[in-house]
Amino acid sequence: MTAATVIRFVRTRREATVLAMLILVFLGLTFASEFFLTGRNLSNVARQISVVGIVALGQALVIIAGGIDLSVGSVIGLSAVTGAIVSATTGMPSLGIVGAIGIGMAIGFTNGVLITKLRINPFITTLGTLSIARGAALLITNGNPQRFDNWAAFLGYGKIGGLPVQFILLVALTILVWLFATRTRWGRNVYAVGDNARAARLAGIDVAKTRILVFTVSGSLAGLGGLLLGGMLTNANPNLGLGYELDVIAAVILGGVALAGGRGSIGGVVIGAALIGLLRNAFVLLNVSGYWQTITIGLVVILAVGADSLNRRTEED
Amino acid sequence: MTDCLLSARGIAKSFDQNRVLHGVDFDISAGQVVALLGENGAGKSTFVNILSGALPRDAGTIVWNGAETVFRDTRSALDAGIIHIHQELSLISSLSVMENLFIGDYRTGRSGVIDRKSLAAKARELLARVGAAHIDPRVEAGSLSTAEQQIVEIAKALARNARLLILDEPTASLTPHEAEALFAIVRDLRAHGVAIIFISHRFDEVFAISDRVVVLRDGRVVGDRPVSQTTRAGIIADMTGRAFTFDALDKPAISAGAPVRLKAEAIADKGRVGPISFALRKGEILGIFGLVGAGRTELLELLCGIRPLAAGRITRPDGIVPVNSTQAWQSGLALLPEGRKTNGILPSLSLAENVAVARRQKQGAILDLGGEKSLFARFRDSLGIVSEGPQQPVRRLSGGNQQKVIFARCLASEPEILFLDEPTHGVDVRTKADIYRQVQDLAKKGMSVIFVSSELPEVLALASTVMVLSRGRQTMLAANDRLTENDVLTAAFAQA
Numbered sequence: 001m002t003a004a005t006v007i008r009f010v011r012t013r014r015e016a017t018v019l020a021m022l023i024l025v026f027l028g029l030t031f032a033s034e035f036f037l038t039g040r041n042l043s044n045v046a047r048q049i050s051v052v053g054i055v056a057l058g059q060a061l062v063i064i065a066g067g068i069d070l071s072v073g074s075v076i077g078l079s080a081v082t083g084a085i086v087s088a089t090t091g092m093p094s095l096g097i098v099g100a101i102g103i104g105m106a107i108g109f110t111n112g113v114l115i116t117k118l119r120i121n122p123f124i125t126t127l128g129t130l131s132i133a134r135g136a137a138l139l140i141t142n143g144n145p146q147r148f149d150n151w152a153a154f155l156g157y158g159k160i161g162g163l164p165v166q167f168i169l170l171v172a173l174t175i176l177v178w179l180f181a182t183r184t185r186w187g188r189n190v191y192a193v194g195d196n197a198r199a200a201r202l203a204g205i206d207v208a209k210t211r212i213l214v215f216t217v218s219g220s221l222a223g224l225g226g227l228l229l230g231g232m233l234t235n236a237n238p239n240l241g242l243g244y245e246l247d248v249i250a251a252v253i254l255g256g257v258a259l260a261g262g263r264g265s266i267g268g269v270v271i272g273a274a275l276i277g278l279l280r281n282a283f284v285l286l287n288v289s290g291y292w293q294t295i296t297i298g299l300v301v302i303l304a305v306g307a308d309s310l311n312r313r314t315e316e317d
Numbered sequence: 318m319t320d321c322l323l324s325a326r327g328i329a330k331s332f333d334q335n336r337v338l339h340g341v342d343f344d345i346s347a348g349q350v351v352a353l354l355g356e357n358g359a360g361k362s363t364f365v366n367i368l369s370g371a372l373p374r375d376a377g378t379i380v381w382n383g384a385e386t387v388f389r390d391t392r393s394a395l396d397a398g399i400i401h402i403h404q405e406l407s408l409i410s411s412l413s414v415m416e417n418l419f420i421g422d423y424r425t426g427r428s429g430v431i432d433r434k435s436l437a438a439k440a441r442e443l444l445a446r447v448g449a450a451h452i453d454p455r456v457e458a459g460s461l462s463t464a465e466q467q468i469v470e471i472a473k474a475l476a477r478n479a480r481l482l483i484l485d486e487p488t489a490s491l492t493p494h495e496a497e498a499l500f501a502i503v504r505d506l507r508a509h510g511v512a513i514i515f516i517s518h519r520f521d522e523v524f525a526i527s528d529r530v531v532v533l534r535d536g537r538v539v540g541d542r543p544v545s546q547t548t549r550a551g552i553i554a555d556m557t558g559r560a561f562t563f564d565a566l567d568k569p570a571i572s573a574g575a576p577v578r579l580k581a582e583a584i585a586d587k588g589r590v591g592p593i594s595f596a597l598r599k600g601e602i603l604g605i606f607g608l609v610g611a612g613r614t615e616l617l618e619l620l621c622g623i624r625p626l627a628a629g630r631i632t633r634p635d636g637i638v639p640v641n642s643t644q645a646w647q648s649g650l651a652l653l654p655e656g657r658k659t660n661g662i663l664p665s666l667s668l669a670e671n672v673a674v675a676r677r678q679k680q681g682a683i684l685d686l687g688g689e690k691s692l693f694a695r696f697r698d699s700l701g702i703v704s705e706g707p708q709q710p711v712r713r714l715s716g717g718n719q720q721k722v723i724f725a726r727c728l729a730s731e732p733e734i735l736f737l738d739e740p741t742h743g744v745d746v747r748t749k750a751d752i753y754r755q756v757q758d759l760a761k762k763g764m765s766v767i768f769v770s771s772e773l774p775e776v777l778a779l780a781s782t783v784m785v786l787s788r789g790r791q792t793m794l795a796a797n798d799r800l801t802e803n804d805v806l807t808a809a810f811a812q813a
Contacts, residue, residue, distance in 0.1 A: 183683060183684055183686070184682050184683055184684060185677045185678070185680065185681070185682050185683075185684055186682065188670060188674075188677065188684065189677075191663075191665075191666060191670075192663045192666060192670070192674055195663040195664060195665050195666055196659075196662065196663050196664060198659060198660050199654075199659070199660050199661055199662060199663055200663065200674075201642055202623070202642055202652060202654045202660050202661075203642075203646070203663075203674045203675045203678075203726060204642050204643050204645065204646030204647065204674075204675045204678045204730075205643065205674065205678060206641075206643045206678075258665075262663070262664075262665045262666070263665050
């Protein structure tokens with residue numbers, strides 16, 4: 001690679017812009033705070049990145065396929081309480097895991113079926129299930145947090161070889177989803193459907209199945225996210241994950257996925273999630289008001305996407 | 318030339334390392350119709366996009382109306398009176414015709430409220446000027462036919478006091494009758510001193526309406542003559558650098574004993590097309606001709622399981638009758654749909670993926686990416702796809718090359734029956750010839766082909782059997798041995 005091709009790569013790939021931001025924030029924090037590079041803080045950051053990252057993997061597939069899934073935040077809440085209740089009532093934590101992921105999968109599948117069979121717009125469908133899932137979580141718990149401290153919760157708070165379990169899960173799932181998206185027929189069909197659904201259908205792709213698949217994956221990963229978040233707090237609150245969909249979508253967009261579908265890389269999404277996690281950590285360490293944190297994340301999204309579309313415009317014409 | 322309305326000198330343009338225009342000189346005077354011809358990728362679109370301010374030029378000067386001018390964007394070109402009507406029409410389909418006509422300039426009073434009555438009156442006046450007084454200015458633009466929309470686009474140009482009108486393949490989706498109406502308007506505009514640049518791949522039209530013919534090849538002007546000094550053969554030679562005619566194709570003979578691959582008995586959908594019956598044999602090329610709207614695309618969709626069958630029966634030797642396009646491809650059918658931008662290409666995906674996409678659906682879950690690259694390389698060579706490499710997004714290719722990519726997609730799935738819907742729509746002569754030669758070779762090797770075309774000479778040159786549709790009905794099915802253009806046209810206009 002010559003210098004010119006490196007510059008071209010950085011200019012034309014949003015992932016690269018965001019990776020540069022990530023490195024900048026990382027270096028900045030290293031100098032700005034003596035607590036940043038401590039094992040305790042880093043594993044905190046890793047945990048923060050993990051749930052957003054895992055849920056963003058599914059969201060990325062949905063957005064690449066030309067859809068959007070607003071229900072993930074509510075699914076996190078519902079699956080956390082489902083996991084807690086199922087393991088408490090049956091006494092079998094393993095069933096709790098199945099319950100948490102299963103309820104997410106079921107909601108995702110329902111989203112997919114509503115969108116493809118009844119042809120309801122994804123935004124509307126998932127706005128509806130966002131409300132329904134949150135309501136269901138409050139209903140079955142009567143609004144009360146559930147204890148969640150058996151071994152299934154270990155996924156959320158535990159460590160293996162000094163690394164948080166959820167971070168290991170994030171890495172494993174990233175590799176898995178990346179392989180799916182780049183090396184399998186179904187993964188590539190996701191891109192084709194998002195790029196031009198009509199053409200994809202006429203080329204023999206089963207568009208409905210592809211869409212149902214991505215929503216099911218997104219729901220399942222949100223279910224896993226709920227399990228991890230509940231486990232991390234050893235307490236499953238029905239309001240868990242409130243507003244989470246915004247962080248997740250921000251991570252996906254930061255990672256270079258086109259909201260119009262058809263374009264984006266899985267690696268970029270994880271970088272996006274990492275940047276958001278790191279920024280949140282930065283405000284805690286630097287003792288800045290949490291309100292600024294929210295504003296900054298908004299600014300970063302606009303900045304990254306704006307820089308990218310400026311570049312894209314000059315490149316396309 | 319002092320009486321030139323527009324005079325371009327040494328216009329050059331590159332995209333990345335790819336030089337598209339090498340110093341193009343071009344003049345046009347008021348009241349002149351200049352045909353701009355060239356193969357796909359010759360630089361026609363790039364050139365007219367520079368004239369209309371949609372693209373910046375790298376070098377060269379444009380003198381407009383006696384003064385050197387730089388149009389920074391389409392807005393400033395529009396204000397000067399240069400209006401570019403694209404091949405893909407740009408009316409806003411949910412707005413009314415009159416709103417489209419005056420879009421961006423509703424001429425509201427100080428109150429800012431649109432006076433719908435006077436707007437409608439002005440719209441009627443404009444529509445009458447282009448001979449389309451029958452169009453109600455209050456209806457949604459999307460409810461009009463393609464030909465009517467085209468005419469509204471021209472009326473819109475008049476509303477903006479067009480002095481130079483650029484028509485990019487205006488007749489591509491018009492019937493001969495509609496095209497004739499369009500030419501009447503063009504002649505009228507010429508008489509009123511409007512200069513017109515006319516891009517087309519249909520030679521008879523070029524000869525019918527233009528005063529001068531300019532031919533581009535590989536970004537250079539290779540011919541610039543008054544129409545009286547040009548011949549069809551001369552233009553083809555200019556465009557391709559070699560002579561070519563359709564007569565060079567020889568029709569394959571199919572033996573009467575060849576097995577039947579597909580049989581349709583009185584098939585029909587819900588009202589648009591049918592009843593239609595035919596039997597397609599191994600190695601047969603069935604050419605379907607008909608006017609736009611005759612139900613040709615609908616027939617292909619019926620056969621491929623995309624459109625539900627309301628009556629009749631389709632039989633195939635293996636007994637599989639697909640009910641959706643996934644099954645169609647899996648059972649050995651391949652479809653090249655009409656409208657490559659909307660129905661064909663996957664624009665952001667790579668060339669290799671665009672070729673492999675249909676074939677993948679028959680294969681295992683794990684992709685053979687290396688194999689797909691060599692698959693692309695094979696078709697790149699055999700079809701002559703001009704590209705930067707297998708990873709290039711297909712949207713960056715010229716229209717003709719995109720069409721070759723979709724053609725390659727069909728061939729890559731190794732179909733038993735190949736369906737081609739207007740495969741040469743908006744494709745230059747060389748690409749047309751390439752595609753049809755390939756079709757013939759494939760038929761000789763035993764593939765059966767059903768193709769739809771609006772270009773009668775092509776149907777007669779290529780098909781072993783000709784079917785004609787008129788308003789959804791089958792008005793002719795005959796072996797193509799002694800058919801004349803007259804026979805086929807008569808059937809196409811028949812009131813079945």
